[in-house]
């Protein structure tokens with residue numbers, strides 16, 4: 001059994017990205033810039049965005065954070081996105097989800113310029129993904145694919161089961177795996193007999209946000225298990241997988257924390273640099 005080290009994978013991506021940024025800076029006399037909009041009081045969003053800002057600083061990406069109040073009006077959020085869309089010093093835009101309930105998530109996502117939409121929030125980019133164009137693929141699914149590929153795990157022809165069908169993780173990930181010739185099944189809360197599906201997985205990807213959902217009796221011997229879930233239980237971060245009891249049955253497994261999370265942040269950096277480069281073509 002191999003416990004996949006997400007931090008190590010992320011660190012290699014940072015090294016490569018940092019070197020690339022240095023070259024781009026010399027060539028264009030400008031650095032890639034990622035703008036993040038946070039609306040409201042979601043504490044975990046704040047912590048996450050702050051941590052991401054530090055990484056930006058370390059590798060040479062300019063980070064601009066727009067921290068808006070919980071009672072901000074939708075039109076103000078849309079107005080800010082419009083301004084950032086037109087700012088040629090901003091190359092990537094992320095609106096941190098969830099948004100307060102009075103703000104329409106669909107409208108906000110659709111307002112982000114598709115060319116700066118580094119986490120694939122705009123439905124246009126999800127559509128591109130469905131037609132095999134991964135230019136603006138979202139960062140968590142990208143991280144899952146990077147983990148599989150960098151660990152030498154074969155995807156083509158394999159039975160892949162994803163638990164979770166959200167727009168930012170399960171759905172786009174299913175498309176990306178199809179693009180790589182996997183046979184993909186997507187499960188969700190209405191799936192009858194989840195275990196029947198998970199037991200069939202050569203590669204099982206848990207992205208439900210439900211602690212301990214995937215138990216030892218739900219996987220087959222030597223399955224690859226990727227845990228995307230982030231849950232807080234008794235002040236500890238845990239995934240969706242019963243790691244301790246599954247680890248000896250799986251051939252590869254990602255831990256939480258230290259698995260998909262760090263690689264996702266690395267992918268945001270990489271996508272911002274890619275958006276920067278495209279803005280120069």
Ligand code: NDP
Pocket residue numbers: 140163164165166167168169170187188189190191194207208209210213228229230231260261262264265
């Ligand atoms: P959502 O809540 O948007 O979606 C969860 C999905 O899982 C839904 O499709 C839901 O089904 C399904 N689901 C929930 N519970 C069950 C269950 N018991 N059985 C079967 N399916 C279930 O979450 P996200 O996609 O945004 O995130 C998923 C998890 O990944 C969260 O823990 C989140 O924190 C984490 N995450 C981690 C990231 C990382 O970098 N590591 C980045 C982004 C998210 P239905 O559609 O029927 O409701």
